[in-house]
Amino acid sequence: MRTAESQYLDLVRRVWEGGVERGDRTGTGTRALFGETMKFDLSDGTVPILTTKRVFWKTAVREMIWFLSGDRxxxxxxxxxxxxxxxxxxxxxxxxxxxxxxxxxxxxxxxxxxxxxxxxxxLGPVYGAQWRHWPQYVEGEDGRFTRDANGIDQIAALVHGLKNNPYSRRHIFTGWNVAELDQMALPPCHMMYQYFVSGNTLSGILYQRSCDLGLGFAFNIFEAALLLRMLAQQCDLLPGEITWMGADCHLYLNHEHLVTEQLSRAPQDFPRLEIVRRPEDMFGYAIEDFVVTGYDPHPAIAAPVAV
Structure with missing residues (x-):
């Protein structure tokens, strides 16, 4: 049965069977393809949580709330x-x-x-620090520049832009701060997000420079959809479509058991996500605000993380 998840499984199969074998930073080794795209419709209330293995979606929600807090x-x-x-x-x-x-x-x-x-x-100035406190320097009376304690809040600016200038082509935020990459525990993999308003509908694109298809993708795509739903709620818009764009799309060589098992399983329809409360702003959400229904996945598949 073809489902929205089938496009992900197709990519996993193509990477594992035909990807280029390459060395990598972790020393584990990968098979990879470059430049892939997937689209997921959010307009019917469903959310892309993989069903061919259990995804601990509450952990992903907690991570997104942590990102939005600006904590590092x-x-x-x-x-x-x-x-x-x-x-x-x-x-x-x-x-x-x-x-x-x-x-x-x-x-x-x-x-x-x-x-x-x-x-x-x-962890250094990772995702949330860049999203909420992008470095900004101000000139003092003595002509010297000092770093502003708060920096630029990209998320607050994004919400303001969506509300007040919805048809702008600049609804973008990023974690790829070149000057601070070497200070981060891990430079951002999901590095840039952009949004598009059509009528009363909000769609988005996530661009990833690097995607671990075996472990990371499940969180990446769900959190991108979750964030779009939160933005839509805050801006009085309806959710549309989330487009995922991956540059280096890879599977680690020590994940063969994960790939084999997951590809043997039949995907189900995605579950539904309900946001049961609307807080005052993007930064007031709590885990209790999110309810997922209709999620009946196959069992989880354990696999090592390459550090």
């Missing part, structure tokens, strides 16, 4: 049982200190020790 430290994620960002600061800690802490012990120290969390839980 894993502590608030860890406090909610979200572990998806822990591997990078843990690897840095063990490398720089010679320690051999496992994830559980590291996260326990993050939660218990303010100073430890401040030093080792910080």
């Amino acid at each position: 430290n894993i502590r608030k994620l860890v406090a909610q049982g979200v572990h998806i960002w822990t591997d990078w600061p843990l690897a840095r800690f063990n490398s720089e200190t010679g320690s051999g802490l496992d994830r559980a012990a590291f996260e326990a120290r993050i939660l218990a020790d303010d100073d430890f969390a401040g030093q080792w839980g910080d």
Whole structure:
């Protein structure tokens, strides 16, 4: 049965069977294709959560809310049982200190020790920091430029633009700050978003420079759709279509079991997402505001993360 998810499974199959085998930063190795596109209709209330394996969508919602807060430290994620960002600061800690802490012990120290969390839980100016606090410098009376503490809030500016100048071609935000890439635990993979208003309908594009199809894509596409739904609600618009554009679309060589199992499963129709409360602004959402119904996926498939 062909479903919206079938286009994703088709891409996974093409990458695994015909992708170019390449080395990569992690030393794991990948098979990759370059320049792929998918489209998902959100107008009927459905949301792209993969059904051929269980996606822990509440974890993805918590990550998106964390992005929108502008935070750059894993502590608030860890406090909610979200572990998806822990591997990078843990690897840095063990490398720089010679320690051999496992994830559980590291996260326990993050939660218990303010100073430890401040030093080792910080990821650098990653996604949320760029979305909400893009660096801005102001000139003082002495002619010197100093960094403004708040910076440029790209999300607030986006909402303002959608409300007040809906047909602009500049409804864009990005995390790709060239000057700060080397300070980030991981430079942004989902790096640029753009939006388009047609009548009373909002559509969007997510451009990814790099996409881990086995693990990352499931969160990337759901969060892009989630964000579009939140923006539409805040701007009194209806959700339209989310277009996903991937540059380096890859599968890790050690994910063969994931690929084989997932491609053997029949996809179902996507579930529905309801936002049950409208907060005052984009930054007031809570996990309880989101309800997903009709989600009956195949079991989760465990696979290692390449750090």
